[in-house]
Amino acid sequence: MNFGTVQALVMRYLYLYTRTPIRAVELLFWPLVHLLVWGYLTMFLQQNTDDSFPYEITFLIGAVILWDVLFRAQQGVAIFFLEDVWSRNLLNVFAAPVTNADYLGSTYAVGLMRAGVTVTMLSVLSIFLYSFNIFSLGWALLPFIFNLLIFGWALGMISTALIVRWGPAAETLAWAVPFFIQPFAAVYYPVSALPVALQWVAKSLPCSYVFEGMRDTLKTGEVDWASLGIATGLNVVYLAVAGILFVRVMNVAREKGLLTKFSSQ
């Protein structure tokens, strides 16, 4: 990976925002709407239930914030590629001295930035609006976020691979990828709320351990390092598989001339 190349590709992406600040609205608007809806729902439920209130509900706001890490990272990777598709710039980039690693590195950086922006906004707002402090997770917050980022990158690469292989026809599919896994990700409810068969699906997703771990840690104050370890292990596998998929799809694209005939699919 060449740092200068990554820097150039990321710069291209940032120029988009300086040129048209309205783009930033998309980045801030939806997370904000989510936070408001789930935040007030949480407050309402808390006010109207007795003390036997399930602790999962208390941490719905934390779930909203952490889900956004995964979602923004995935989007960052997928949109980065789509920007090149939309602006007919794909050939310029892939006929330039840009390796797969350079390209993926830039998409990761953009995913990281997008996640950073929304998570900061949501974390600060949730303190003021709902007195919910995600930072009370302490240092454990970092490995939690890091695991979600990696999984988001992996999902983003899978989305991009789908778009390269199936063309604009797969664009909407790529947007939906995070939502396919959301029901099994244990974001808002514990894995145990799922039927047994589906629990296995949940257990194969690194993010379910993160969300469970987040709730446990907030409740007990003890960091569940075992879950974090499993999440990290699974993430390594997902990232490797997604990377291999991406490289293979790029090779297929070169075989079939997909990069040059992008709009025909």
Next chain:
Amino acid sequence: MLLMDSPVLQVTDLTKAFGEVRSVDGISFEVGKGEILGLLGANGAGKTTAINMILGIVTPSAGSVQVFGEELHASRIKILSRMNFCSTYTQLPGNLRVWQNLKVFGKIYRVPQLSRRIDEVLEMLEISHLKNRVSGELSAGEGTRLNLCKALLNRPELLLLDEPTASLDPDIADKVRKVVSRIREEEGTSILYTSHNMRDVEEVCDRIVFMHKGTILFTGTSEETLKHFEKDSLEDVFIEVARSGGIASRKKEGEP
């Protein structure tokens, strides 16, 4: 000006089949140092496919591409950093300003003293006044010239131009031809040039490769081509080849 010691680009038996369609069918040619080679042929003859294979964007079904004496597939990134291209089929991101686009690609190609080089190429193509404009707002011809700026940024040793004059008015097309000739003179750039404008070809190309349905009918200078096909102009050659399905070519070899 022709230094034909070892070719900068050597294409050997290059073939590309997309399913049933053989877009490029066993073509061989070379471009020497400082040479401008014209790639001619009707729509669908396989010119763009050949160029895409030389750029490594399309993988050949058979045959080889050697650039600077090395196999393209073996040292793709190293080779690509010493070449560049401009094609009517691509654009630079329309939502960035002209200078932003050039800065991004200048960094990707690791151009030294980038700001100065950006001013230089803009001047060369006479679009310095567009430096702060949004690329998507440029006219087609201005956009083509911006593409050319990008292609010249890294002083490529091998330059691939796919219909660089396609949307240019006669005045600007003439200027672009002069720029192409000039960088060849000044920097010894080797150039592969496709165009449907016979004037381009006659004026700037040292030799011509005449393609038809994925194969090469003839290779030679424009005089040799006229003589071979017994025509007065390249335009007549072109039309006859296109209409007679290549029968016009008597012998199917053609290395000069």
